[in-house]
Amino acid sequence: MIDLSFEKIKELSKEYGDSFYVLDSDVFKDNCEKLLDSFKQYYEKTNLAYSYKTNYIPKLVKIINDNGGFAEVVSGMELCIAERTGVRPKMIFWNGPVKSKKEAERFLISGGTINVDSYSEFLTVCEIAKKHKNDIINIGVRCNYDIGDGVISRFGLDVEKDEFNKIFEMILSIDNIELKSLQAHFANRNYKYWNEKAKGMISVYDKIVATYGLRPSFLDLGGGISGDMPDSLREQLKLDRFSFDDYAGRAATVFSEYFRDKKDIPWLIIEPGTAVAANCMRYVCKVETIKDIRGKIIITTNGSQKNISMSGINPPMQVVGCEGEKLNCEKADIAGYTCIESDYLYKNYCGKIGVGDYLVFGSCGSYSVVMKPPFIFPNVPVIDISSGKTELIKRAEKYEDIFTTYNF
Numbered sequence: 576m577i578d579l580s581f582e583k584i585k586e587l588s589k590e591y592g593d594s595f596y597v598l599d600s601d602v603f604k605d606n607c608e609k610l611l612d613s614f615k616q617y618y619e620k621t622n623l624a625y626s627y628k629t630n631y632i633p634k635l636v637k638i639i640n641d642n643g644g645f646a647e648v649v650s651g652m653e654l655c656i657a658e659r660t661g662v663r664p665k666m667i668f669w670n671g672p673v674k675s676k677k678e679a680e681r682f683l684i685s686g687g688t689i690n691v692d693s694y695s696e697f698l699t700v701c702e703i704a705k706k707h708k709n710d711i712i713n714i715g716v717r718c719n720y721d722i723g724d725g726v727i728s729r730f731g732l733d734v735e736k737d738e739f740n741k742i743f744e745m746i747l748s749i750d751n752i753e754l755k756s757l758q759a760h761f762a763n764r765n766y767k768y769w770n771e772k773a774k775g776m777i778s779v780y781d782k783i784v785a786t787y788g789l790r791p792s793f794l795d796l797g798g799g800i801s802g803d804m805p806d807s808l809r810e811q812l813k814l815d816r817f818s819f820d821d822y823a824g825r826a827a828t829v830f831s832e833y834f835r836d837k838k839d840i841p842w843l844i845i846e847p848g849t850a851v852a853a854n855c856m857r858y859v860c861k862v863e864t865i866k867d868i869r870g871k872i873i874i875t876t877n878g879s880q881k882n883i884s885m886s887g888i889n890p891p892m893q894v895v896g897c898e899g900e901k902l903n904c905e906k907a908d909i910a911g912y913t914c915i916e917s918d919y920l921y922k923n924y925c926g927k928i929g930v931g932d933y934l935v936f937g938s939c940g941s942y943s944v945v946m947k948p949p950f951i952f953p954n955v956p957v958i959d960i961s962s963g964k965t966e967l968i969k970r971a972e973k974y975e976d977i978f979t980t981y982n983f
């Protein structure tokens with residue numbers, strides 16, 4: 576990753592303004608390769624389906640596609656990004672609890688796979704299949720089982736319920752529906768649950784093969800993987816040291832043991848988002864004012880907590896100083912430009928800081944650009960600095976971009 580010195584930030588800010596994201600797409604690519612390799616060492620037939628919602632910057636999406644990975648989308652909007660990037664429908668899994676029937680129909684008849692999240696959604700897919708008798712309709716079923724983390728997930732169908740079994744009975748009775756995948760997503764990113772995630776999936780697969788003779792080609796364990804992070808973040812999140820291998824070792828070995836000596840083995844799919852996107856982006860903003868309110872130092876910036884999405888914790892932050900007057904702070908709070916009282920990027924900062932200094936926040940690649948509202952300021956640009964090249968990935972939004980959907 577390029578060093579963001581004061582001179583470098585100044586140079587970038589001349590062209591892009593005083594607040595922007597710096598992406599390193601090489602880091603993203605490297606993360607994807609490392610994650611895939613760690614699963615492949617136990618179960619060779621593994622592939623990634625990148626979670627678009629985490630960070631759908633077209634350049635990242637393209638890296639996945641160019642390297643043979645799948646797209647994991649949850650809306651027509653994300654599907655549109657995949658299509659505009661040139662991803663073929665057969666490389667797209669559509670999850671998500673709500674899908675528009677019209678978009679689902681178009682997607683299914685083009686050869687994409689929909690993982691149904693409810694029984695009623697399955698019935699909608701059946702209607703589409705009946706309407707398009709000459710097309711093969713690829714579906715998957717989102718499975719919900721207990722992984723022992725104390726959470727009742729809202730996603731997928733309870734694998735113990737009759738409706739779940741009914742889906743497979745009906746698939747057998749409809750000629751042009753093909754069961755492509757079983758999928759499960761549990762949000763808990765603790766690697767300790769990955770053994771139960773895999774075991775639960777294998778147990779469902781075993782039952783579907785034995786009872787219905789259906790053999791889905793993809794067994795998808797969803798997201799819920801954390802990537803490399805600085806110690807300061809790990810300690811605040813109360814996580815011990817771990818690597819991709821801690822997830823892979825727990826999950827992919829369950830697959831390799833079960834499928835040893837079996838023929839027609841399925842693909843193991845994982846849907847990383849945070850694992851590969853979080854540490855590939857930094858966010859830069861500038862100190863605008865410093866004031867003392869009844870003994871509390873408040874440092875206000877032209878950035879916002881909404882830009883970095885992390886809340887309740889102090890993100891990795893570096894103060895990149897200009898030469899000028901500095902205040903030596905004890906427990907100062909670094910605030911955002913919005914008028915939200917709780918908009919703080921960092922709490923209890925101790926050290927020197929001055930107006931005009933830049934702040935560089937690390938690990939900002941997941942659920943940041945995709946979640947930032949156009950609240951008070953339009954959104955800032957994204958610049959990719961990787962392999963010695965600088966490329967504008969997203970230009971700064973203008974007022975007109977925001978107002979364009981309103982009637983004046």
Ligand SMILES: Cc1ncc(COP(=O)(O)O)c(C=O)c1O
Pocket residue numbers: 626629647670671760762764797798799800846847848849850
């Ligand atoms: C279905 C699905 N897959 C993958 C992901 C990505 O998971 P993570 O944020 O843990 O990387 C999510 C996140 O919400 C998800 O809902």
